[in-house]
Amino acid sequence: MKKAISFIATFSLLLLLTSCSTHKEPTAPTEPLAATQKIGYPKIEEILWEYRNTVRYQNPVAAFDYTNNSNYTIVQLYLQFKFKDGITSEQLQLTDTLVADDEISELTPYVIDWIVCDPGEKAEGAVIYMKYNTEPTSVDQCELMDLISAEIEYIAEDGKIHTVFYSAENQGYSLSAKAKEPYVWIENDYTRIIPKPNTRVVSADQYKETALCVDVYDVTHDAYLAYIQECQNMGFVDKYPGEDHDYSYYGTSAEGYKIHVRYIESMCHMEIILEKRDAE
Numbered sequence: 001m002k003k004a005i006s007f008i009a010t011f012s013l014l015l016l017l018t019s020c021s022t023h024k025e026p027t028a029p030t031e032p033l034a035a036t037q038k039i040g041y042p043k044i045e046e047i048l049w050e051y052r053n054t055v056r057y058q059n060p061v062a063a064f065d066y067t068n069n070s071n072y073t074i075v076q077l078y079l080q081f082k083f084k085d086g087i088t089s090e091q092l093q094l095t096d097t098l099v100a101d102d103e104i105s106e107l108t109p110y111v112i113d114w115i116v117c118d119p120g121e122k123a124e125g126a127v128i129y130m131k132y133n134t135e136p137t138s139v140d141q142c143e144l145m146d147l148i149s150a151e152i153e154y155i156a157e158d159g160k161i162h163t164v165f166y167s168a169e170n171q172g173y174s175l176s177a178k179a180k181e182p183y184v185w186i187e188n189d190y191t192r193i194i195p196k197p198n199t200r201v202v203s204a205d206q207y208k209e210t211a212l213c214v215d216v217y218d219v220t221h222d223a224y225l226a227y228i229q230e231c232q233n234m235g236f237v238d239k240y241p242g243e244d245h246d247y248s249y250y251g252t253s254a255e256g257y258k259i260h261v262r263y264i265e266s267m268c269h270m271e272i273i274l275e276k277r278d279a280e
Contacts, residue, residue, distance in 0.1 A: 039156050039175060041164040042070030047077070047152075051128070051139040056266075062136040063266075064126040068117040075161055075182070075201055075217065076153040077113040077123075081145035092130065092141060099131065107131050109145050114267040116201055116218035125266045155182060161201075186212070190274050193257060195230040197270070199223070211275035219270040224263040227270065231259060252277065 049066035056063075068074050082105070083092075089099050099107065113126035130136050150166040160179040166172070182201045185191065190212040191204070201217035219227075228249045232238070236251035236259055248262045260273045 039158070039162055040072070041156070041162070041173065041175060042068070042072045042074060042152055042154050043173070044147075044150050044152075044166045046070040047074075047150075049079075051136075051142040052124075053139055054125070056127075056135070059135075060137050062128055062139045062142050063124070064111045064113065064128050065122060065124045066113070066117070066126075067122045068119055070154075071119055072154040072156065073119065073200075074117045074123075074152060074154045075114075076151075077111070077117075077126075078151040079111045080148045080150075081109040081111075082148050083107060083109070083144055084146055087144050091144060093137065108148070109136075114217060114269050116268070127266055188212075190257075193234060193253065193255060194259065194272065194274055195227060195234065197227065197272075211273060214272040214274075216270040216272065217268065219263070219268055221263060221265060224261070224270050228261055231261065 046069040047066050048069060049064060051062045052065055054061060054063045066077065085105075087104055088101050089104065092099065092104070107130070109128065109130050111126055111128050113123055115123035115126065117123040128136055128142060130141060136142050147168045149168060152164050152166070153161050154164070156162045156179070158179070159182070161182055162179050163176040165174045165176070184203050184205075185196065186204045186206055188206065190206065194212075197214065197216045197219075199216055199218045202214065204212065204214045207213050225245065228245050231249070231251055235253050235255075236257075237253070238245075239250035239252055239258075246263075247265070249260070251259045251261075253259075256277050257274055258277045261270065263270050
């Protein structure tokens with residue numbers, strides 16, 4: 001049952017990302033590079049990606065891998081594509097419904113990769129979307145795409161996360177004027193009863209004073225399982241004893257809190273939701 005819940009939750013998250021990103025226009029420059037030239041940035045030419053045939057949820061799909069040859073740690077990579085001119089619906093062979101030939105040019109395939117990737121490392125297994133929630137079934141479909149734009153979040157020399165934008169049309173770059181801390185934590189009654197994640201990139205947010213939501217990046221599956229054990233050591237009791245915790249864990253505490261921890265393997269991402277049990 002928990003595996004089914006985990007799958008549904010993961011699919012819901014990806015659906016949300018898809019809804020936002022499918023209609024996302026290529027990002028316009030927000031600040032000239034000349035005004036922020038003290039901050040270096042990774043270049044698209046330093047990100048070498050490839051497509052790979054694999055299986056996800058018993059279905060054949062193409063996955064996205066890339067090697068980070070820049071001097072910066074990449075926190076998130078968002079790539080937007082278009083289909084090459086003259087591509088037909090028959091060539092695409094989408095798994096749900098065929099798209100009319102004259103509509104193919106309006107599709108914007110994309111990749112969102114949340115794997116934290118250090119210089120020289122390889123990030124593997126990101127999901128590719130051809131349209132809406134449709135993934136390519138083979139690398140042949142991916143070879144029909146051309147890059148439109150890239151949005152790269154990375155850790156700069158100042159230790160903060162910056163964003164650089166790339167436009168394939170003019171091969172130009174621009175840097176966002178905004179930066180954020182890689183590790184954002186909150187000290188309150190909620191965080192004192194759970195383990196503090198031991199990783200480089202964390203975003204914690206208190207939602208309407210009733211729930212704590214934490215996104216943890218750069219997490220291995222073993223680290224996720226170890227985190228669950230730490231939660232149990234701090235007093236949380238398994239809500240579903242006897243079932244495995246491979247990708248989702250539900251627990252309750254004597255203080256009246258409930259916790260849900262889930263793991264998304266393709267993103268090396270762990271999500272923690274902690275709330276009062278009477279807040280249901």
